Amino acid sequence: MDVEALRTFVAVAETGQFQAAADELGISQQAASKRIATLERHLKVTLLVRTSRGSRLSLDGQVFLPHAKRVLTALEQAEQSVRPSSRPLRVDVLNRRIAPAQAVYRFYRAHPGMNLDTVTLSNENAAQAAQAVLEGTVDASFRALPVGQVPAGISAERLLDAPLELLVGPGHPLANAPWVRPADLAGHRIWIPGIRPGAEWAAFYQALSEAFGLSIDALGPNFGDEALMDALADSASLATFVGSGDRYLWPQTHDLRRIPLREPTPVYPHVLLSRAGDQHPVLTALHDHLRTSGPLTPDDVWVPDWMGC
Missing domain, CATH: 3.40.190.290 (D-Maltodextrin-Binding Protein; domain 2)
Structure with missing residues (x-):
């Protein structure tokens, strides 16, 4: 599973906007959309539903979101553990x-x-x-x-x-x-x-x-x-x-x-x-x-x- 796609999904879920999430991640809106599409194909579900006001989580997206956040948190902790400033x-x-x-x-x-x-x-x-x-x-x-x-x-x-x-x-x-x-x-x-x-x-x-x-x-x-x-x-x-x-x-x-x-x-x-x-x-x-x-x-x-x- 692509970690950057996970990170993009969480950013879109939290901001409700593909453009806002893309700005936050320093990528284009098109790149953000491609990441979400790749993640959905991998999971074989729809995670985000586009609306006139932006996007909202589907039912599958609501179930998946807390797990995605825990994965990203675990990854951050793993990276932090081996950063020179973080260990003796x-x-x-x-x-x-x-x-x-x-x-x-x-x-x-x-x-x-x-x-x-x-x-x-x-x-x-x-x-x-x-x-x-x-x-x-x-x-x-x-x-x-x-x-x-x-x-x-x-x-x-x-x-x-x-x-x-x-x-x-x-x-x-x-x-x-x-x-x-x-x-x-x-x-x-x-x-x-x-x-x-x-x-x-x-x-x-x-x-x-x-x-x-x-x-x-x-x-x-x-x-x-x-x-x-x-x-x-x-x-x-x-x-x-x-x-x-x-x-x-x-x-x-x-x-x-x-x-x-x-x-x-x-x-x-x-x-x-x-x-x-x-x-x-x-x-x-x-x-x-x-x-x-x-x-x-x-x-x-x-x-x-x-x-x-």
Whole structure:
């Protein structure tokens, strides 16, 4: 059934005039008449009876009108549900404790009326996350995706650099250092449990360890952030990396220390992936927010060569 014919029928029924309905729809009176004739042939009934004063509904037309209105209402609701301004922007932040989630939260605090939702595709690597964006599972994703691996149809912009910090317990030899150089960490055990082969963060830490001669240990089961914090607090040799914008909590008695890295400062480059040409207004606002309010990073930074940006 032709939806435009349905819309024309309802307009004629409500105005009582073919010309008035045609003007309302932005078509000619002849086009309106053809639409009604096509609809009547499809239904095999007469819906409208022409009179000297315009037109009136036949008995069949009176029965059909409320159904036609419900169909048009359902169609409008269906279209509305997928219009960018009508549904939440779904953003993959990878992990709710790290910098992207905190940046999106600050964006929401600054724009409380924005309609958005955050998800964590933590089991997908960068290529899989990009595919999820292409397929519409999510609207955007923060990933460290090399520029040469950005698939067609994806827009990628590096909008959030997260400087790394060393996290140690109070008994660690570097616990009281105001800052350290990455090269100074050679020989220290850095434990980052949960690094999965093939993930972009695995490639990042591999490049970091090769660049500065570090020993990054991903061995052992990952029992979660709390277990990692407990292990750091009890160890005089164990350390890990966290982003300066990451939000981790631990008991005050742990007395953990966050130590900036400098000369150079390694940064984890979060690239925001979205579908090329996506006009969702919240996505546009998020891009603008990140471009203008992102944290300042030092001039002397290190990122893997494969980032290409």
